[in-house]
Amino acid sequence: MASSFIDKARITVRAGDGGNGAIAFHREKYVAAGGPDGGDGGRGGSIILEVDDHMSTLMDFRYKRKYAAGNGMDGQGKRKFGRNGEDLVIRVPRGTLVRDAETNEIMADMSGSEPFVLCRGGRGGWGNSHFATPTRQVPRFAKAGLPGESRDVILELKLLADVGLVGFPNVGKSTLLSVVSKAQPKIANYHFTTLFPNLGVVWVDEGVSFVMADIPGIIEGASEGAGLGHDFLRHIDRCRLLVHVVDVSGSEGRDPAADFDAINEELARYSPDLAARPQIVAANKTDIMASPEALEALRAHVEALGYPLFEISAAAHKGTRELVEGIAERLSVLPPVTVYEPEYVPRAPKVDADTPLDIQHEGGVWLVEGPWLRRIMANVNFGDYESRMWFDRTLRDAGVFRRLEEMGIQDGDTVSMDGFEFEYQR
Template sequence: MFVDVAKIFIKGGDGGNGAVSFRREKYVPRGGPDGGDGGDGGDIIFVVDPGMRTLMDFRYKKHYRAESGHNGGPSNMKGRDGEDLIIRVPPGTVIRDFETGKVLADLTHPGQRKVLARGGRGGKGNARFATSTRQTPRFAQPGEKGEERWVVLELKSIADVGLIGFPNVGKSTILSVLTSARPKIANYPFTTLTPNLGVVEVDREHSFILADIPGLIEGAHKGLGLGHDFLRHIERTRMLVHVVDASGIEGRDPVQDFYIINQELHAYSAELAQRPQIVAANKCDLPGAEHNVKRLKEELEPKGIKVFPVSATQNQGFKELVWEILRMLEKLPPVESFEEEVAETYDNTLEQEPFEITRDGDVYVVSGPAVDRLMASVNLDNYDSLQYFQRALRRRGIIDALKEKGIQNGDTVRINDVEFEFIE
């Protein structure tokens, strides 16, 4: 089975907690703080595996979590970092953020890697908070949470040649004749619901990958019928073999069908419409086909589009078609990534992260990544930790921003679910 879309949840490992510890040695009665830092959480890393062909594995497992960092220990012992989690995907996988739809990665080359969920940073042990005036800090930082998100994986079939055309023109039969692929075939529209891939082995030195792509109807570029599911899989093909029913046995005009399909391609992507094409006039063994093949050649060959009469049921005419495909592929460059990758940076520097101040009645509400991370790193039951928290608010500009909003002594400030009284 060919699975081309999957939705999964990924989460980087949480950072380990920093330790609160003091030296306990026989002849050191007042040993200083020696709590070690927590280890960093592991990352979620996607890697292209050329041996994979589908997203089938992601149908059965939906949640992926990297290992969390270990807690710090006494004697300045740093916790072990969490192991990264490697997720292998086939070439041609595009990864999007589920909520925003933005492209996070466009993975095409074997071995290509992309980190999409960073592990949290380990918390600092109490030894890191010792100063000349605070020599026995009794608090440490908890580890930060790892990044998490739902992502959608889309596999865009990497094939050299794509078979396109209306439903029921014989694309699946042609694929089964030319390759060892065995697609399910039936005599009704939209029989091919997912792309089928096969390798056409011409001789020991020449072969190419052929994709039978789901059938197309008018309006596909607007998402009608199979629409975008169809068009997704021809993005990466280097050339197209346009299959038409030369017999016209179902009352269709093969010349008109050729132009309708190309109009849909152009409406979806002007670049895609320029992809080189040749025409396979299928069912040429049936009555009426000879006349339509002549019409196709008169119409298309002056425009540089060659027409090859074939019969999938009789296995006729494919030798000339296959060698023409090889000649064209030798002249065509590989298709580059169709979509520009969105560069996502990850910065653990809290001071650079944004925050927002709003009003909820008489309460000033501070929110944003900066304060979320800050609250996660503070022990509100510890006096020293609260002092650190207040200094951090001032250092990151939050106190000044509250003043600009008009806050006065005695007013209430809410951060996450905790309310504070503002005192300058």
């Protein structure tokens, strides 16, 4: 059965490119040699994710799949810097996981309120005013801006709820949520009334409350994708406690104990960890129960497995207070809601060193330039030891140090690469 609820989406994001540096020279009456005065290009805009608590689905990403931030503007004469590209802020529901589409690794868990920079804009290129030296007073070149980062990502929504209501469709989960919280889920007497999870805050006592989620009805075969399948099973992943609602009225001719086992089997097939999550059983619709023997058989079955059972009638508001207090007591000794740690490690850029670098020795400084060098430097974090070592190995493998030594570089000489200067050591 198709659902209008969207809780997983794949999108393509691209940060803005940096603007190009300008080649310009100062022109002023009575000033014979004004010199270079080309300004730098602006930084490209970044792609930033922010949590929006007014969003509850990823529906916005169904029709728009590509997002791009603004490019930086080129520099101008008179040392005018180009304007920075505008950042693009993408809003997502709280609880959204961000995965790298290629590796499926978690890049960020948008459960807090901190924004996440998904793609960084490219640096702006330097204008020719940066390249004047005592021996090169008229530099007729500038740096192009660096490209912004781009990637495909998967957004996956996992609800931030303490308690998840599970059970077959039409067992009364929506009614229970509406009774114990201020949530107003759609309620009707047919299967799959709930097509997307509803959340409600349940107040227990002063300073004691919890978030409960009504997960759409799970059916047999859900772990293989039957019915609403994986679309909704993933929402239980963060829940600390499952409340298993079972219809004991007999109105549909079903065996409550068999229903209980069938749902737990689906949970185990989807995730053994989820099946091992603590459970409380809520025997619902006791006010219209045709056979008390079915309730007692269910009680004996679940208590033998170590699960407590509460008799309730959500529609008649019977036993719901005792259930809520039992849930709060159980939650008080359980660990907090899971927040996923990032697994993503940025991949080192591929280096095509076939094109030789331009190396010049001017004014006591060795200038090393080239397109592939600028590309890899855009991905180096010079504040990180491992990143610096990777950069050193890349240059060594590409033969850059060998060429410098053949040209006569000495220990202690200054090397300039794309505006970064360091002292050469063999």
